[in-house]
Amino acid sequence: TYVVIASFYETLITGINGQDGAYLAQNLIQKNFKIFGILRRGSTPKNERLLKLKIHNKIEYLRCDLTEHQTLQYYIEKIKPNYIYNLAAQSFVQYSFENPFNTFKVNFEAVLNILETLRKTNLKKCKFYQASTSEMFGNVVKNNNKLINLNNRFEPVSPYAVSKLFSHHLVKLYRDSYNLYASTGILFNHESPLRGNEFVTKKIVENLVNQKFKNGPVLQLGNIDAARDWGHAKDYVESMVKIMEQKKPDDYIIASGKLHSVREFFLIVAKYLDFQPKFIGKGFNEICIDQISKKVLMKISKRYYRDNELFNLKGDSSIARKKLKWKPKYTFKKMVKEMIDTEIDQ
Ligand code: F7E
Numbered sequence: 001t002y003v004v005i006a007s008f009y010e011t012l013i014t015g016i017n018g019q020d021g022a023y024l025a026q027n028l029i030q031k032n033f034k035i036f037g038i039l040r041r042g043s044t045p046k047n048e049r050l051l052k053l054k055i056h057n058k059i060e061y062l063r064c065d066l067t068e069h070q071t072l073q074y075y076i077e078k079i080k081p082n083y084i085y086n087l088a089a090q091s092f093v094q095y096s097f098e099n100p101f102n103t104f105k106v107n108f109e110a111v112l113n114i115l116e117t118l119r120k121t122n123l124k125k126c127k128f129y130q131a132s133t134s135e136m137f138g139n140v141v142k143n144n145n146k147l148i149n150l151n152n153r154f155e156p157v158s159p160y161a162v163s164k165l166f167s168h169h170l171v172k173l174y175r176d177s178y179n180l181y182a183s184t185g186i187l188f189n190h191e192s193p194l195r196g197n198e199f200v201t202k203k204i205v206e207n208l209v210n211q212k213f214k215n216g217p218v219l220q221l222g223n224i225d226a227a228r229d230w231g232h233a234k235d236y237v238e239s240m241v242k243i244m245e246q247k248k249p250d251d252y253i254i255a256s257g258k259l260h261s262v263r264e265f266f267l268i269v270a271k272y273l274d275f276q277p278k279f280i281g282k283g284f285n286e287i288c289i290d291q292i293s294k295k296v297l298m299k300i301s302k303r304y305y306r307d308n309e310l311f312n313l314k315g316d317s318s319i320a321r322k323k324l325k326w327k328p329k330y331t332f333k334k335m336v337k338e339m340i341d342t343e344i345d346q
Pocket of ligand 1: 200306
């Protein structure tokens with residue numbers, strides 16, 4: 001049961017308890033939007049990130065599996081949202097190699113379900129946002145001095161990336177064929193204290209803080225020479241809002257334009273925590289020791305290597321910066337510092 005409050009800005013967010021869903025809800029609540037959040041069915045609803053941001057009781061929750069066509073259509077027809085942000089996804093790239101079926105179901109079928117509902121219910125005024133991803137480009141740019149832009153080809157290298165690319169094309173198809181307002185944000189990696197702990201940035205921060213203060217176990221990582229263009233999720237959800245403010249639907253690249261390796265990220269965190277890290281050995285035998293305590297801080301584990309790797313990615317967001325007037329507030333250093341300080345305070 002839920003109450004529909006008459007407001008101009010009814011907004012439906014899928015993936016409401018994810019990192020981006022939580023920050024987006026916070027952002028829109030501050031702008032007086034009425035937020036409906038779809039939560040997956042299950043005995044215990046998950047809303048821990050919304051609790052952390054203290055917005056859990058400002059959201060109207062709807063329980064629904066995104067691939068259930070009838071339920072979703074029922075909710076959408078009832079609410080008649082002005083905006084739908086589709087942020088729900090199986091977003092862990094490594095897991096997509098192990099379970100491509102589930103990855104496709106959530107990342108593709110759900111998008112088809114929402115778009116079909118919008119087409120059938122003739123909700124033309126509703127604006128739809130799809131969370132596309134830099135992963136769709138794969139290793140298309142070999143020279144890491146070059147920034148990726150919308151003229152580059154898509155060359156996905158994981159089931160996750162393929163599923164997202166399917167949906168990306170689907171959005172364009174619905175936009176062009178049925179005149180729906182459907183936009184995408186091709187977001188490069190974005191992190192924050194709310195990042196899930198299976199992703200490499202949060203995994204490193206959480207582990208090293210535990211090693212520092214709680215005698216936690218050695219960190220095990222995969223390919224530490226992979227590099228990414230990392231921004232802050234709070235800045236990136238602001239770009240989503242701006243994309244939806246545009247008169248015409250379109251696709252936008254959102255990125256910082258700067259590249260850092262996993263090794264570099266690890267070193268920054270280790271040094272911030274006053275370790276004296278030193279790498280020894282090569283390949284799978286490489287380890288990192290703390291020169292003060294002589295303890296091993298990190299070792300390489302084959303387990304975290306992927307069946308196919310995306311080596312580096314750096315995006316050109318100049319169009320978004322110009323057209324949307326989007327400007328990130330966080331620098332890379334400020335984001336890493338915030339992640340570490342929050343982890344220490346927990
Ligand atoms: O990996 C390497 C790993 O899992 C980053 C998702 O939000 O961003 C994210 O995807 C890099 C990769 O993120 C470990 O091989 C080394 O090269 O943090 P990640 P991701 O795969 O880039 C894009 C834009 C999305 O759309 C995704 O949904 O770090 N790496 N050692 C490791 N990665 C993990 N997770 N764990 C390790 O131990």
